[in-house]
Amino acid sequence: MTHSTSPTLSRRTLLKGATLSIGAAALLRETLKPLRVRAQGGDLPAGTVHTFSKGGVTFHTYVSPSQAVNVTSHIVEFDDQLLLVDATFIPPTAMEVAGTIAATGKPVGMAVLSHEHPDHWSAADVFEGVRFSTLPAIREAVIAEAAAxxxxxxxxxxxxxxxxxxxxxxxxxxxxxxxxxxxEAPHIIATVFPEQQVAIVQDLVYNGVFFAPGVDRANWIATLESLRDDPACETLLVGHGLPTTRGDLDTAIAYIKVMDEAMNTAASPDDAAASIKAAFPGYGGDFLLSLIPEYWTR
Structure with missing residues (x-):
């Protein structure tokens, strides 16, 4: 397998990195041990892997560098096998995930694609011999998006x-x-570990990164509200940014409310983006704000 340099991404040329929320900072202090993985050539910085163990299971979260909007892939390590969730965006980041998998010395027993957005699947073919399970509707959307x-x-x-x-x-x-x-997407698969109280929620929650506008923001908020008292959501592994804790459900709800207000009242997509940036000045991933025109209906 040859090492690839970061391609020219045009609108996928991604900008600022994520910042730590209060929940993520607390989790890092208490349990996570960040490890910078080896960059796979070119000018793309290395991503990081954040690892913790709970209830006999070890969770490794790979966070892509800011140029790839801190998109994540999660490796759940059992005694004899691994569960992989999502593939990241570009070959260099996927190769770093593959390196983390290899370092465990265990086979991938199952891989899951959480949803249709290409930053989570477009580098899937790096994982030779691994097939991603998903919903038929997600698979059909991936095929359609690739063809488009x-x-x-x-x-x-x-x-x-x-x-x-x-x-x-x-x-x-x-x-x-x-x-x-x-x-956030038409369909999202969350992978939940009730005994460990860990939920891989992917793009239901972003951490320190601007959110994509989403499909139905009212329903998105209601979904997150339903998770507030769910005991399985003590630790959240998210789709963009560092692992965090259940308190960031409230942060995500507040963000979506601000985003919805901006999308409904701003005079233009640029004004909506400016309102969101003003409300969340520490967030990164400005590229995701450039998606607003694609969701603009007024």
């Missing part, structure tokens, strides 16, 4: 299995796959 960009969806997404929503086990550990509709 004159490309092909990764074969290991197209050929992956249909995921079964509900409770299952991996290596004797209960794992729940949940399906949330019409939030």
């Amino acid at each position: 960009g004159d490309g092909q969806a990764p074969a290991n997404v197209v050929e992956g299995a249909d995921i079964a929503i509900g409770m299952t086990e991996m290596s004797g550990v209960p794992v729940e796959f949940r399906h949330y509709e019409n939030t």
